[in-house]
Amino acid sequence: MTARTKGSRDQARRVLAASIAAYEGHESDQEVLRAHLTRLDEPLRIALAGKVKAGKSTLINALIGEEVAPTDAGECTMVTTWYRHGPAPRSRLVRADGETVDLPLTRRHGRLQHTLLGLAPQEVARIEVEWPSPMLEQVTLVDTPGIGSVTAEASRHTTDLLSAEATGRPVDAVIYLFKSRHADDLTMLQELRGGAVTDAAHAVATTIGVLSRADEVGGGRLDSLISAKDVATRHAEDPQMQALCSDVLPVAGLLAQGGRTLRQDDFDILAELARMERADREAVLVSVGRFQHADAVGGTPDSRMALVARLGLFGVRLGTVLVRQGISRPGELADELARRSGLGMVERVIATQFAPRASALTSLGAVSALERLLRQHPVPGAEALLAQCEAIRAGEYAPQEMRLLADVRQAAVPGLDERATAAALRLLGDQGVQPWQRLGLRETANADDVARAAGESLDTWRALAADPMATQPTRRAARVLARACEELLDGLPVLSPPGGTPATT
């Protein structure tokens, strides 16, 4: 293999190594660079950010599939918390002075409790939780305290994390949660775009908006999720938002999280509700308070309260409807609730848009940080190193691909018919990262098949890119797709399966 085929990760590794040597004698700078070097081999880091009570911890729990992030009616995430994969559950606290302390894993009402050991938020750097979970094998999730919090120290944690200019952003992508488009949200998104990464297009491609608490958009009405979808689409189509994040997805986190922990006696309550006369049922479900005191549906006031706290009133309403439609087991109901919650779309974005481009994104992140350092503390040879950095950035088009993938999914690229759209999605890794998957071949396809299909595909996209009748966005999209075909032809390991080694032909 030539050096070129090794991709941007190896190039980034080389330029980082060269830079560490160039910064001989500058301990702290070297420290920062070494951290970036280590990160190249680690899973992608995705931060969940948003205002207080936007539902960040709830979404984390839904993604991990267990209630590892504490949630509460009041504000409760006070420090940045990292969730990474580990063979066994484990939790520790990293103090601001760098010392680490193991934390006991205590549960209350089935939920993990995090204690700060009596330290104030500003005395804690972060909490690190290791947890065995398929999601965490792909990516590391970072839970952040809400911005705009009454506790200013908590909010500072987040702004420090996401716009850390000096040392480069410690996360590779951001899922930004918001309930309604508030000026604070726009400000934060703008900071994400302008702050930590050199390239705005890169920052936008690695930022996904989530319209969270989608079940509350319509005040918990049964059509809330449909309404939320419309609202999310309108947000996503808004030019101002398009300049800040690559997509906006509606998610009812509570539904996804709560469905997974549904027990049989909870299900029995829903079944009892489903059996009631329509008028009676509506009277019971008119408010949380009524539901709590409706002894007719079984359970105790406490258990009913717990159920409505876990699913939300909307979840109880929807669950009842689903049971009436014939769902008869808790597991089945949980799946259906999770499916409707919009969680699947977020998982898919993580699995197809973010995770397979981990090496490209971590490399670009490291290169950005290095460029900044080289400009701020120039050392002999910085010019040449900067040129190398620029070359890596120019050669890496993962951000354009990610943006295009999001755009094609939203049907925001004009001039692509149904077939072309499907082909484009596949090529960008929407159905899987293996070359045969990306080219729409059978699993048995050999290298020749792949090369032939890639060549044909390349011709199609090149023709479209040169088509004078096509619009500018269409041609731009075609160029990105043609380039993806070229990479496949070259046998380049561009996309890697989650947590695994790069796919090769």
Next chain:
Amino acid sequence: MEPGRMIERASELVAAVDREDLQHRLARARERFDDPATRVLVVGEFKQGKSALVNALVNAPVCQVGDDVATAVPIVVSWAQTPRATLVEGDEQLDDEGEAPPQTTRREVPLERFSEEISLATRTERRQRLFHAEAGLPREILSGGLTLVDTPGVGGLRTSHAAATVAALPSADAVLFVSDASAELSAAELRFLRDVVEACPHVTCVMTKTDIVPEWRRLADINRSHLRDAGIDATVVPVSSVLREAATRSQDVGLNEESGFPELVRLLRQDILARSRDLAHQTLNQDVQLVSRHLRLAVESELSALQNPEELPARIADLERAKAQADSLRNRGSRWQVTLGDGMTDLMSDLEHDLRDRLRGVVGDAEDSIDSGDPGKDWESFSQWLEEQVGDALTETFRWTEDNTRWITAQVAQHFADDAEESVPRMAVGSTSGLIDRARPLVEIDPGLLNVGQKVLIGMKGSYGGVLMFGLLTGLAGFALVNPISISAGLLLGTKAYSDDRANRLKRRQSEAKAAVRRYIDDVTFQVAKQLKDRLRLVQRTLRDHFTEVAGDLQRSSVDALRQANTAAKASDVERAERILFLKKHRSRVVELEEALGATRPESAKAVAS
């Protein structure tokens, strides 16, 4: 005493001595008392359920609600015999002279088409602009003058809407701050609340959407402690508009109780409405007291002249002195007139200076920011930032103007009272509280002001679109996509060849952007200064009219007494005895009225609520 009876008795007494001017005064007091609007502003961030709250309170869909719609203009809901709806519109274009305030027209629309008409009227392409909309409903809760004003939600509570809301606050008798139960109060909300409390101390925090939040009780407690920590004195009332509507539909009393609305209604009717009725009572009482003092001054002067003829010359001299002083109070050169005129002139020039000074700071920041980047690329976010900064600056200027206006008013009242004291010791000046508030139109700075300048910004944005497109075609980003394979080699060359041209284009964009910012700020300064000055002129006129009238009454009373004394000097004994008898009777009735007025404590909350 019952207010109607009080006016009636005073009016009879005034008629007996034939004082047209005092009759007129009584009529005005009555008018003021009978138009008892108690304005309750419903404010908060957007999507918190403000409109739904107003709808649930009046049990009618007067305010448009939806998952993705936002209230665009203030909606004023008050009592009316028959349901009616009105749009208040005006010319979008203010004349260049900036002389007359924009003329507004009122257009009646069918109530059932209210929401559609509002959305139609707020469409941008129309020349006529909607200022606000009014709905009248025959609802029990609105009786007695309770007026609810649904305001556009403030996003981030810092933009132009926030400035408009803060500016409207002093005209409110009370404020309902709305925040939903899905989250505790945010730092931004608490900041805004602090501003609100400063401008209007009667604030209630309404926590909406309790029907879908299991732990709303705990959240209410959390909010209470946040308010306590922030030093904000406001009750928290948790409600659910959905439950209220369900309760109204099903006539379910228990459900209504659960909705939390009875508590809110009690608060509106008994605390807020009763408090403002108390105030109206007090004002009326004072007005009638003033009239009765005028009567007493006249009657006693004449009586003493008739009873003690030997003191007559001295009395006449006294009265002449009093008349001269009352004259001088009406004189343009009198102390209170000078205080008022100079104070307002100073305030107007200070205001312009203050505004320019604040906005100059904004321009400076903006230019620094333009110099440090490419304005074409970030124009969208930049213009938003700029608007926010301007909004902040305007809010400050408004508050500053408000404070100073109050101070000048107090000063004028003081000087007037001091001067009047010498001539007519027992004559109170009357209350000035409420005077300014009444002179105030509903929404002083309308957010549309910023739109004038915004057009410039949007215009610029359009032209940037062109520049941007062109830049993209020939610039690095576009180039990188054209020839992916040879990019690494071509890149270094490309950068050099393009850099000169790029630098030139960037310079041009930067200077164009700066010019746009300056034009925007100039427009905003001009329009805002004009509107604030118009408002100050209105305040000045109102104050001048008020005090001139009081001075006129003083003069009239003195002249009257003087005339009577002169007549008395010439009268025959029989006439004199008759007159004395009449005056004594009259005086005892005036005293009776005064005693009744003094004994009348403003009726308490119960009376109004019942």
